[in-house]
Amino acid sequence: MTTPNIDWAQAARDPRFVEMVEKKRKFLFSLMAFSVVFYFLLPLGAAYAPGLWATKIFGVVNFGLLFAISQFIVAWSIAFIYTRRANREFDAASEALKRDILAQAGQRA
Amino acid sequence: MKKTQGGALALAAAAALFASPALAQSAGVVAPEFRWLTFLVFAAIIGLTMFVTYRAASKVKSASDFYTAGGGISGVQNGWAIAGDYLSAASFLGIAGLISIYGYDGFMYSVGWLVAYITVLLVIAEPCRNIGKYTLADILAYRNNPKATRIVGAISVIVVSTFYLTAQMVGGGVLVKTLIGIDYKISVVTVGMLMLAYVIFGGMVATTYVQIIKAILLVIASIVLVLLVWSQYGFFGGFLENAVNDPKIQARVVQLLGDKSAGMTATELGQRFLEPGLYFTSPLDQISLGLALVFGTAGLPHILMRFFTVPSAKEARVSVIWAMAIIGGFYVLTLFLGLGAAMKVGAPNILLADRGGNMAAPILAQYLGGGADSMLGNFMLAFVAAVAFATIVAVVAGLVLASASAIAHDLYVGVIRGGSATAEEQVKAARIASLVVGAMAIVIGIAAEGQNVAHLVALAFAVAASANFPCILLTLFWKRCNTGGIVLGMIVGTLSAILLVLASPNTEYPNTVRNNANTAIATQTARIETLNAELATAADAARQAEIRTAISSSEAAIASARANIARVEGRTTNLLGLSEPLIGLRNPGIISIPLGFLAVILGSLLWRDPRSEALWDEVYVRQNTGLGAAAASKH
Known part of the structure; x- marks a missing residue:
């Protein structure tokens, strides 16, 4: 599919585009950074804090097991948080932008 | 005509499976008097996938149909297919096995495989869907020199897929041999021929459905097994308490700890199984492996390719969410499968069947169904074996499709033909490339019999994380990135990962x-x-x-x-000419990933490429809005 009439430089400078991309970038970066740090706490803790990992929380269930299970819950939560924001905010913003950019390209044609 | 060929190939494959006589009866192998059960289950699954391929074959008319199912796969379907593509025998059987013989460390190992999808979700899936068409190199070629980046991109795809493929073919051959009792070479040829039938006749449409069917079977098998395990050993807390008090698990800990277990009470021994340190001994190596998983998954060509099969970025997002739910849920169940096998079967019997522990889940199924003499036990073993078989075929099909697309779309059409080829020529090239790659996979599988290929999957992830991931990430998100960076990054990332592994304790040192x-x-x-x-x-x-x-x-x-x-007669050095390992690190990621990033940055800064910069605005607007993204064809 070709879209020859689009002025990409103008679209990239559109304040709404700049705002959306900036917001998205910050949001994605913080989620990504959190998930990486949280994940590597698992091998680091298991290797360097075996005492904490072996501490029993209830019954035979220890901290290490709960922390490993929390990794699954955190991963799913990050996916949920991102999807919710993308569905509510980013999708609408990019749809609106797409319409305007295509309309402008149509005028030039 | 094509369809009859597909049918003939399938029949030949099925016949090969059952032509050879049964080997000696042992745990993990279906007893000869119950082999008709295996035949039934296998025939049902192969028949179902062949029917799907038959239906798909008529739909494959263009390159887009062949490589990406015309972009007509829904997000939910794609999520199941990603899970089917990703849950290879290594994770299906390997992780359950690790948990059954090492406890907590095996479970900890499974976490990285899921966390990897956060990277895919947040930075790769949507932009790639918006920018790409059929292959990884499409993304690189968008704003960089198309020929140069297609060549390096295609080479890297072929390298990663070949490592992964070799591990799957050899692992699969051994697995099918152990599970059904047929000759190794016949298992490799059978896997290869079936896979070729799916890929060549049904392209991505058939491959996708085979992966979906396999993922559904895998989930059903795991849920049934876990419910049976729970019914015998109790749910979460009670289950773990049973594990701690289990004499087989306690004996295994004694075996693992040796002298260090002196003076520990029985429950302390059992409890130790739920604590870390029985498998992983080098934290640095484990972190290095974790890095390769978390960043490498986003650079795996067969996973990336799956995002081109959905119609929009939103559907790409939906597919990752489904994939994460299925993959994560599966790994949680694996904890119970692994510990269940440790109690029900016991580590000695698991290790007897396979030294890597890969037979834990299949033998558990046999035991839960009533043991090696019972009909139900053999039926359950046959079912799990069939799922494992479908797993290998589905994963291999995805890998062959990814390699074939790199050869046919990037190298042949993109570089040799300069981008001009008719729809028929493109599909023909794709089919020929698939045939060549598939035949090579069979040859490699047979040639590598008996080789230790376990580290090849980790190496595939390491190359993907060190070469593909930095290149994709920076061309999508860094304005200054250009052809020089991509070429240097691909070369340095790939070579450093491979050389580091060759210099590590992974290779064979004759001395x-x-x-x-x-x-x-x-x-x-x-x-x-x-x-x-x-x-x-x-x-x-x-x-x-x-x-x-x-x-x-x-x-x-x-x-x-x-x-x-x-x-090793007459040899004193390994493949690289070393007499002893140069580095102690088994997983190269922690060194090669930063090197890959550095190479992309350095190459970009040293190289001037006005085209890369001129196209930046377009790339950036497109990847964020989906403007002009290849639309789905209507089926």
Whole structure:
């Protein structure tokens, strides 16, 4: 599919585009950074804090097991948080932008 | 015409599966009198996938149909297909096995495989859907020199896929051999022929449905097994309490800890199984592996390719969410499968069937169904074996499709033909490339029989994380990135990961092999002497038979040690010419990933490429809005 009439430089400078991309970038970066740090706490803790990992929380269930299970819950939560924001905010913003950019390209044609 | 060929190929494959006589009956192998059950289950699954391929074959008319199912796969379908593509035998059987013989560490290992999808979700899936068309190199070629980046991109795809493919073919061959009792070469050829039938006739449409079917079967099998395990050992807290108090698990911990277990009470031993440190001994290596998983998944060509099969970025997002739910849920169930196998079957029996622990889940199924003599037990084993078989075929099909697209779309159409080829020519090129790659996979699979290929999957992830991931990430998100960076990054990332592995303890060092073999010979010779002395004084016939068995197993150990010495005869250095490992690190990620990033940055800064910069606005707007993204064709 070709879209020859689009002025990409103008679209990239559109304040709404700049705002959306900036917001998205910050949001994605913080989620990504959190998930990486949280994940590597698992091998680091298991290797360097075996005492904490072996501490029993209830019954035979220890901290290490709960922390490993929390990794699954955190991963799913990050996916949920991102999807919710993308569905509510980013999708609408990019749809609106797409319409305007295509309309402008149509005028030039 | 094509369809009849597909059918003939399938029949030949099915016939090959059952032509050979059964091997000796043992745990993990369906007993000869129940082999009709295996035949039934396998025939049902192969029949179903062949039917899907038959239906798909008529839909494959253009390159887009062949590579990406015309972009007409829904997000939910794609999520299941990603899970089917990703949950290879290594994760299906390997992780359950690790948990069953090492406890907590095995479970910890599974976490990285899920976390990897956060990277895919947040930075890769949507932009790639918006920018790409069929292959990884499409993304790189968008704003960089198309020929140069297609060549390096395609090479890297082929390298990653070949490592992964070799591991799957060899692992799959061994698995099918163990599970069904057929010859290794026949299993490899069967897997290869079936996979070729799916890919060549049904392209991405058939491959996708095969992956979906496999993922659904895998999930059903796991849920049934876990419910049975729970019904015997209780749910979460009670289940773990049973595990701690289980004598088989306690005995395994004693075996793992050796002298260190002295003075520990029985429950302390059992509890130790739920604590880290029984498998992973080097935190640095584990972190290095974690890095390769978390960043490498986003650079795996067969996973990336799946995002081109959905119609929009939103559907790409939906597919990752589904994939994460299925993959994560599966790994949580694996904890119960692994510990269940440790209690029900016990580590010694699991290790007896396969030294890597890969047979834990299949044997657990057999035991849960009533054991090796029962019909239900054999049916459940046959079912799990069929799922494992479908797993290998589905994963291999995805890998072959990814390699074939790199050869046909990037190298042939993109570079040699300069981008101009008719729809028929493109599909023909894709089919020929698939045939060549598939045939190579079979040849490699047979040639690599008996080789230790376990580290090849980790190497595939390491190359993907060190070469593909930095290149994709920076061309999508860094304005200054250009052709120089992509070419240098691909070369440095790929080579550094491979060289580091060749210089690591992963490869075979003849001197080490010789020393180990000599030690083994000395120990076993001494043991045979002791046993012979015992045999002379042994009173009853039963004891004598026991000792004779022990002697013959020691003799077998000596023979295998001698064979090892003969194999490395005259060699003192490994593949790279080293007499001993240069680095202790088994997983190169922690070094090669930063090197890959550095190379992309350095190459970009040293190179001037006005085109890369001129196209930045377009790339950036497109990847964020989906403007002009290849639309789905209507089926």
